[in-house]
Amino acid sequence: MNIGQASAASGVSAKMLRYYEEIGLLPKAARTEAGYRVYSAKDVNTLRFIRRARDLGLSIERIKLLVGLWQDRERSSADVKRVATEHVAELDAKILELTAMRDTLQELADACHGDHRPDCPILHDFEGGGRSPEHRGTVTKDVRRGKGAAAGLPAGCHAG
Amino acid sequence: MNIGQASAASGVSAKMLRYYEEIGLLPKAARTEAGYRVYSAKDVNTLRFIRRARDLGLSIERIKLLVGLWQDRERSSADVKRVATEHVAELDAKILELTAMRDTLQELADACHGDHRPDCPILHDFEGGGRSPEHRGTVTKDVRRGKGAAAGLPAGCHAG
DNA sequence: CCTTGACCCTCCCATGGTGGGAAGCTCCAT
DNA sequence: ATGGAGCTTCCCACCATGGGAGGGTCAAGG
Known part of the structure; x- marks a missing residue:
């Protein structure tokens, strides 16, 4: 072959x-x-x-681990489960992060009349005056990007 | 400055x-x-x-658009809203994808006793025999990675 | 005035997976 | 023998970000 x-x-x-x-x-x-x-x-x-x-979105690193366990007759299923569970936790974290973004943006879009006029709550928010706090704060905490996310979750993320 | x-x-x-x-x-x-x-x-x-x-996870490309609209007094809020809505749609798609992965993996992990014994439904599934279809099929459809996702969603995704 | 350290500059490299493509070789069928 | 499909290696691009080397600049304190 x-x-x-x-x-x-x-x-x-x-x-x-x-x-x-x-x-x-x-x-x-x-x-x-x-x-x-x-x-x-x-x-x-x-x-x-x-x-x-x-x-299923596992990173290459974790797949290496799993392939190793797979080929090891002496493995304990606990080790396999731990790898899977860690990945689930990262998926959950990413889902939460994306959902927070989504919700904030959806709120802003809902508040935008979306017609020919220039006035727009989305831009107003982005301008960041913070003058309408009810539309802020959702994602404002510094969950921000960082190696963790890029290295940990990806696969399905960079995927397409 | x-x-x-x-x-x-x-x-x-x-x-x-x-x-x-x-x-x-x-x-x-x-x-x-x-x-x-x-x-x-x-x-x-x-x-x-x-x-x-x-x-909020917007790509640089979309931010370019928004900055342009922001600085254009003649803009229509509809244009702004469209950009935001497109991004929400991509976030939704990504969230669905990750959630499907998460659910499948969680099911498998739940089915794994996680003790010292080597027998493990996670590895069993990955082996892909397809012999237990109730644990398959969730993410099996070819939603797979591709330029779209990498280019479209990111920011928060690659982020960390 | 001179040193020190904080800051700035440009340029290159790495990340994580994946695809694209060039230049050149091999294999098989006609 | 020739053409084309398929294989090889090697480099580049993506996206957004950080790290660091090697060198110039500025301001404060001696």
Whole structure:
């Protein structure tokens, strides 16, 4: 099985296959004399595992952990569960953050008549005078962006 | 006002001030003879506007639009509202996506006893046999990652 | 006046996953 | 033998942000 076939069988692009190998998520694939990568049915299983994990938004780092546990017959399910639970917690945090943004913005949009006139509560809020505090404060606390979010959650986030 | 003071007054890092100028979100700042950037109180207002918009998760592209509308006395509030509403729609989509991931993973975690034994429904699902469909299908549809999400939503997403 | 330290400048690099594409080789079918 | 599909490596881009190197500037205190 060459890379194109493994890709088709697993739903992981050839590009990503090479990338996962490069970063050590996958072991280095065997090669033909000509240098073509060769994959087995077992490799395809691993790839499907990875694909499923990515679809659930897990980061590559966590998938590395899970693949390790998966292949360890001595693993304890508690370790697996912990990884999953950590990810759920991050998803929850991100959902809360996005929901707060959404709600604030929806409120502002609702307050905007949306006609030809220039007057607009959205811009008024952004101007940040803070003169209408009832429309502020929702996301104002410094939950702000930072490595945590970018490194932790992503996958589904950068995804598209 | 130099860049450090403008940064402190607006809550936007000096690094980002330079970046926003580079990508054309801000006009090129005036300079002292020594080459130091100089900012006015008006600039700080714009920066606060941008900061607020970023906190609500708007992409730089959309913020460019909003700043343009903000500074246009002839604008119609409908245009502003449309930009905001588009962003709300993207936030909603992302929230749905993350929630689906979260729910699936939480179900799997709930089903995992989490003790010393190796048997684990999470790994079982990831193995993807599809043998227990009641735990599948939630995120299985190909909503998958792609340019749209990365370009559209971000801010709060990459943020941290 | 000179030193010190805080500040500023530009330029490069990294993040996390993913896609795009160029330049060149291999394989298979015609 | 030729064409095209598929493989290889290598570099670039995304988005927004932070980190840091290497060097210039400014103001306060000695």
